[in-house]
Amino acid sequence: SQGGGSGPTGREGVYRWFSNLTSAQRAEFLCGLLDLCVPIELRFLGSCLEDLARKDYHSLRDAEIKANNPADLSGLTNITDEVVRSKLLVSLALLGSDNREAAVVLYRTLTHIDTVINNYGLALNDGRTEEQFLLLFTMASHHPAFSFHQKQALRQQLSQIHDILQVRGITCGYPQSSLALPDLPPHIPGWFIGISLNQSQSSWAALSSALSHGAAAK
Template sequence: MVEKRCPRLQRDGVYRWFSELPSPQRVEFLCGLLDLCIPLELRFLGACLEDLARKDYHSLRDSEIKANNPADLGSLTNLTDEVVRSKLLVSLALLGSAHREAAGVLFRTLTHIDSVINNYGLQLNEGRTGDEFLLLFTMASNHPAFSFHQKQVLRQELTQIQNIMASTSKNPGTSTLNTMATYPGCHKCQPSGNRWQPES
């Protein structure tokens, strides 16, 4: 009887564990699972995601248009601004996989992170700043709209942010950053949960 119940208990444990993860780790974990799926499983999951996304189509339509418009994205350059970071998160969530030009604009913005940290003294461990940057670069480095080279560069930036946060943390040994796995590719990456919201 115990052996028969174990699979269910383990599954419930995974659900609880996943629900308590911060957004960057949720995205990484989901992308890792997708990389383990076979093509038919991916097609099935794609149909499920398409159905779920359809429910929010109208409410997110305006935000989706802006997220895929290079001109609109070009104005979101100030990474020190919390409002801009929030808009960038929404843009990455709604960016279409075929919109290379829009991804290029986002790439140029995100790769200024070095100058932002060094010139403006941005403290990644203050408030939600570090978590927002982790989520930005986790999403971007897994997003199919970016080229392989761009994702490699973004992954390096993500690692740098993780190292900075770990070195400045009071308890680096217990930091959740150290548990974030690296998955080289993710073809259908959708963040879950209400971690961010588009403008109304």
């Protein structure tokens, strides 16, 4: 029942489900959730994320500078090298949301995947290699520093990798595909996905109205 999914058991089920996802699946799922949030929710979540990220600010500062420097990024072109892929993942994670110049450099590197696959074959049967490529293109296809058209092209590249994995019959330990999310436990949806987009929009409208009345009262 809906009520049965609203307690600790339901939430713990979602947490367990999420903890079993790969990094690429987590990124895909979280970006999908953010797309469903209303503006005031996004501002709140942004504050929470900002506070959490601040704790690692100093330890990641040098890496962040390199991640946003096109000159440094231009040296990370050999994506057949696992070390380079790891650096690209860090760069994407720390890339500023409006750093278009750096995004262009990363885009050029990532869109050479066709040539790399044709010339080198890419041993995607290696679980770590597979996960790195899926995560790279999942992150890039959602990153705000890339233009809409760049993200579309990156999404197509991601689909190409996905197709290669399907043809080879490779999985990351879950059944149907390397991008598909496993089903939520059946007792979860009551609290987790029961709120419709219309309900969220209604909540946003009500809050906006309250804020407007508060401003008028002043």
